[in-house]
Amino acid sequence: MTDIRTPLVEMRNISIAFGGVQAVDDVSITLYPGEVVGLLGHNGAGKSTLIKILSGAYRMDSGEIRVNGQHVSITSPRDARDQNIETIYQTLALADNLDAASNLFLGRELTTRLGFVDDGRMEAETRKIMARLNPNFHKLKEPVSALSGGQRQSVAIARAVYFNAKILIMDEPTAALGVHETAMVAELIHELKKQGLGIFFISHDTREMMELCDRVAVMKNGQMVGTERVEDVTEDDILSMIIMGKNPKAA
Amino acid sequence: MTDQSQTTSSKTISKRSLFQSLDLDTRLLGMIGAFLFIALGFHMITGYRNAGFGLGMLTEGTFLTPRNIFTLTIQTASVAIMATGMVFIIVMRHIDLSVGALLATCSAIMAMTQTAYLPQLVGLPLGHPMIPWIAIIAGLVTGAVIGGAQGWLVGYQVIPAFIVTLGGLLIWRNVGWFLTAGQTIGPLDPTFQLFGGINGTLGAFWSWVVGIIAAGAAALLMILNRRTRASHGFPVKPMTAEAIIIAASVAAILGFVAILNAYALPERVVQRDFAAWGCEVAEGCTASYGLPISVLLLLAVAVVMTVVARRTRLGRYIFAAGGNPEATELSGVNTRLLTVKVFAIMGVLCAIAAIVASSRQTYHTNDIGTLDELRVIAAAVIGGTALSGGIGTIYGAIIGALIMQSLQSGMAMVNVDAPYQNIVVGAVLVFAVWVDIQYRKRAGLK
Numbered sequence: 001m002t003d004i005r006t007p008l009v010e011m012r013n014i015s016i017a018f019g020g021v022q023a024v025d026d027v028s029i030t031l032y033p034g035e036v037v038g039l040l041g042h043n044g045a046g047k048s049t050l051i052k053i054l055s056g057a058y059r060m061d062s063g064e065i066r067v068n069g070q071h072v073s074i075t076s077p078r079d080a081r082d083q084n085i086e087t088i089y090q091t092l093a094l095a096d097n098l099d100a101a102s103n104l105f106l107g108r109e110l111t112t113r114l115g116f117v118d119d120g121r122m123e124a125e126t127r128k129i130m131a132r133l134n135p136n137f138h139k140l141k142e143p144v145s146a147l148s149g150g151q152r153q154s155v156a157i158a159r160a161v162y163f164n165a166k167i168l169i170m171d172e173p174t175a176a177l178g179v180h181e182t183a184m185v186a187e188l189i190h191e192l193k194k195q196g197l198g199i200f201f202i203s204h205d206t207r208e209m210m211e212l213c214d215r216v217a218v219m220k221n222g223q224m225v226g227t228e229r230v231e232d233v234t235e236d237d238i239l240s241m242i243i244m245g246k247n248p249k250a251a
Numbered sequence: 252m253t254d255q256s257q258t259t260s261s262k263t264i265s266k267r268s269l270f271q272s273l274d275l276d277t278r279l280l281g282m283i284g285a286f287l288f289i290a291l292g293f294h295m296i297t298g299y300r301n302a303g304f305g306l307g308m309l310t311e312g313t314f315l316t317p318r319n320i321f322t323l324t325i326q327t328a329s330v331a332i333m334a335t336g337m338v339f340i341i342v343m344r345h346i347d348l349s350v351g352a353l354l355a356t357c358s359a360i361m362a363m364t365q366t367a368y369l370p371q372l373v374g375l376p377l378g379h380p381m382i383p384w385i386a387i388i389a390g391l392v393t394g395a396v397i398g399g400a401q402g403w404l405v406g407y408q409v410i411p412a413f414i415v416t417l418g419g420l421l422i423w424r425n426v427g428w429f430l431t432a433g434q435t436i437g438p439l440d441p442t443f444q445l446f447g448g449i450n451g452t453l454g455a456f457w458s459w460v461v462g463i464i465a466a467g468a469a470a471l472l473m474i475l476n477r478r479t480r481a482s483h484g485f486p487v488k489p490m491t492a493e494a495i496i497i498a499a500s501v502a503a504i505l506g507f508v509a510i511l512n513a514y515a516l517p518e519r520v521v522q523r524d525f526a527a528w529g530c531e532v533a534e535g536c537t538a539s540y541g542l543p544i545s546v547l548l549l550l551a552v553a554v555v556m557t558v559v560a561r562r563t564r565l566g567r568y569i570f571a572a573g574g575n576p577e578a579t580e581l582s583g584v585n586t587r588l589l590t591v592k593v594f595a596i597m598g599v600l601c602a603i604a605a606i607v608a609s610s611r612q613t614y615h616t617n618d619i620g621t622l623d624e625l626r627v628i629a630a631a632v633i634g635g636t637a638l639s640g641g642i643g644t645i646y647g648a649i650i651g652a653l654i655m656q657s658l659q660s661g662m663a664m665v666n667v668d669a670p671y672q673n674i675v676v677g678a679v680l681v682f683a684v685w686v687d688i689q690y691r692k693r694a695g696l697k
Contacts, residue, residue, distance in 0.1 A: 055581075057581060077580070077581050077583040089578075096575060097571075097641035097642055098567075106571055106584075107582035108583075109567060115563070120479045120482075123485065
C-alpha cells in the first residue's frame with residue numbers, strides 16, 4: 001500500500017445502479033504496471049460490472065477513472081481502446097460466423113489504400129501472432145464456430161495482445177478451458193507481466209488466483225471488502241472475505 | 252527417392268484430386284445445378300409437347316431458347332435487385348416486409364415527378380432531357396430516407412423490424428395510392444423507359460464490348476488475387492486449377508452475352524426502320540436485342556453489393572453483427588447506426604427496383620410490387636441466407652430469384668394452373684431451406 005509509483009489505472013469511488021439495484025457501490029481500486037490484480041466475489045458481487053465500466057461497456061453513475069495519473073473519460077468501448085485497455089470477455093465476444101483474422105481485427109480492420117479491408121495482410125498478421133501464442137493453431141480460414149474452446153480463447157487473447165494493450169482485463173479467461181490450455185493462459189500472463197502490462201483478472205477459482213495474482217480484491221454486494229497482497233493472506237482468509245464479506249486482517 | 256516419388260505423384264494427378272484442387276464453392280455449384288435442373292426439366296417438357304418423345308425434346312423445347320432466357324432475365328431483375336439488399340437485412344437478423352410497398356411509393360414518386368410535378372409545378376416541358384434523371388434522383392432519395400427512417404426505428408428505438416416493416420407495408424402501399432389517387436400514371440419518359448428491359452438494350456456490338464470487358468476484368472481480378480495470396484506466402488491453387496476456373500468464368504460470361512445476342516428483333520420491326528440498325532437495305536437486315544440495360548443494372552448492383560459485403564468495413568460489420576451483436580458492439584462498432592445504414596441501402600435498392608419495374612410496364616400502376624416482399628425474402632432464403640443471421644451471399648440471392656422466376660414462368664409455359672403454381676413455389680421454398688440445413692450439418696457448419 002506504500003507504492004510510490006503512479007498507478008496504471010486508478011478507479012476512484014465508482015458507483016453504478018441498474019433500476020434501483022446498486023451494482024457497484026463506491027468502489028476504489030488501483031492497478032500498477034507489471035501487476036496482476038485478481039477480482040473475487042460471488043456471482044452478482046459486482047466484479048464484472050466494475051470491469052465493464054473500465055472497458056467502456058457500461059457508463060458509471062459517479063466516480064473517476066485515471067490512467068497513468070491522468071483523468072480520462074470512458075463512455076464507449078472505443079474510448080477504452082484508445083487508452084490501450086483491452087478486454088477478454090467471459091463470453092469470448094467473438095463473431096462465430098467470421099474467421100480468426102476477421103475477429104482479431106474486428107472494429108480495427110487493416111485497409112488498403114483504397115479503403116477496402118485488406119484480408120491478405122490481416123491473415124498474415126494473424127498467422128504471425130498465432131505462431132507465437134498457440135503454435136497448434138492452423139484453422140485460419142474457417143469460421144471460429146469450427147474451433148475448440150482453447151483455440152477460440154487464443155483468438156480472443158491474440159486480439160488483446162496484438163494491439164499493444166497496456167491494461168488487460170480478463171473476465172474468467174480459463175472458465176471454458178482444459179488443463180493444458182489453462183496452463184497456456186497462465187504462461188501468457190507471466191510473459192505479459194514481464195512486459196509491464198497491468199492485468200485485471202476475474203475468476204472464481206481461488207487457487208488459480210493465489211498462483212497468478214500479486215494482489216486480490218474481494219467484492220460482495222457491490223462493495224469492496226478489501227484488497228490484499230497474496231503473500232499476506234491464506235486461501236481461507238480469502239474465502240471468508242468472499243463469504244462473510246469481512247476482512248479478517250482488518251478485524 | 253523422395254524426390255522421385257513426388258514427381259511421379261504430381262504427374263499422375265488423378266481426376267478426383269484435380270477436381271478437389273479447384274476448391275469450388277459447393278453451395279454455389281448446388282444452386283446452379285438446381286437452376287439447370289429446373290430449366291432443363293421445363294425445356295424437355297415443352298419439347299415433348301411440341302415434338303413428342305425423342306431428340307425433339309431437346310431441340311423443340313421452348314424454355315432454354317434465347318428468347319425465353321432474355322425474358323427470364325428481365326423478369327428477374329427487379330426482385331433480384333431487392334434480394335441483394337434483403338441479404339444484408341436478414342444477415343443482421345432483421346426482416347423487411349415493406350419492400351414491395353416501398354417500391355410502389357418510390358415508383359409513384361418517380362412517375363408523378365416526371366409526369367406531373369416537374370411539368371406542372373416547376374414548368375419543365377414534358378420530354379425535357381433532365382426530367383428522367385431528376386425523377387430517378389427523387390426516387391432514390393425517397394427510398395433512402397424511408398429505409399433509413401425504418402432503420403432508425405429498428406436500431407435506435409428497438410422496435411422489432413418485423414413490426415416496423417409490417418406497418419411500413421400498409422403505410423407505403425397506401426402512400427403510393429394517395430400520391431397517384433390510385434390512377435395508372437404514364438406513359439413514362441422515353442429515356443426512363445430504357446431501364447425497363449426490352450425497351451432498352453445494348454444491341455449486339457455493345458453487348459460484346461461489355462461482355463469482353465467483364466470477362467477481362469474477372470480474369471484479371473482472379474490473377475491479382477492469386478498474386479496477393481502468393482506474396483503473403485499463403486497456399487494457392489495449382490496453376491491448372493486456376494486456369495480452368497478462369498476459363499470457365501470467361502466462357503460463362505461470353506456465353507451469356509452470345510445467348511442474349513442470339514435473340515433477334517422481329518424482322519418486320521427491323522425493316523420498318525432499317526437505317527437505325529445500321530443497314531443500307533431492308534432485305535436481310537437483322538438486329539439483336541443484346542444485353543438489357545435492366546440486367547446490366549442488376550449486374551452492377553450485384554458487383555457493388557458483393558464488394559460491400561466482402562471488401563469493406565461496413566460489410567464486415569454487417570456480418571459480424573449478424574454473428575454476434577454484443578461482440579460487435581463491444582468491438583466499438585455502432586450497431587444501431589449500422590442498422591440505419593442497412594435499411595437505407597435496402598430503401599435505395601427498392602427505388603432502383605422501382606425504376607426497372609415501372610419502366611418495364613411503361614406505366615406506374617397502383618398494384619406495382621404487390622407481394623414482392625415475399626418473393627424477395629424467398630429469393631434470399633432459397634439463395635442460402637440464414638434467418639438466424641450471419642450467413643448469406645449476394646450471388647445466392649440472385650440465383651434464388653432466378654430459380655423462383657424460372658419455376659413461375661416455366662409452370663406457366665407448361666400450363667400448370669395458377670393455384671398449383673403457388674403450391675409448388677411454396678413447397679420449393681421450404682424444401683430449399685431444408686436442403687440447406689442438411690448441407691450445413693454435413694459440412695459441420697452451424
